Amino acid sequence: MNKNLSYGVISVCILLTSFFVYRSMSGSGNTGLNAIDPDSIIWVKCKTSTCQAAQEMGEREFLEAVQANASPGQRRGGPGLLCDQCGKMRLYKAQKCPEAECLAVFFYGSAQNDYPDRCPKCKVSQTEKSRKERRSRSAEE
Secondary structure, three states: HHHHHHHHHHHHEEEHHHHHHHHHOOOOOOHHHHHHOOEEEEEEEEOOOOOEEEEEHHHHHHHHHHHOOOOOOOOOOOOEEOOOOOOEEEEEEEEOOOOOOOOEEEEEOOOOOOOOOOOOOOOOOHHHHHHHHHHHHHHHH
């Protein structure tokens, strides 16, 4: 009887462990669009050369709109979203320069053969700054 009880307890433990492993691996929980903070804001900018309008937009709202506009087999950039200013499907995710004096809105990676976050207006790159700081700290040690 003692042997059967041991086998029963071990079996229950194995089943519970399997259940929890399955549950954690199955993707239940916050994934995809649900994992994005609803209050997260990004910058978007129109790629039309005559427009160049820039505005803030909710990140979740942006990604939902991109998903809705995407067609199967479409290249990564897609047609973009509808620009409120010019009415063309050329609105894409952008970033704003963190420098207080500049605050230009630009496309990440727009500078070729350079740091992808280099601002085209003030020429500041946060990546370059942080790398220089790390190098100077390691040189001091």
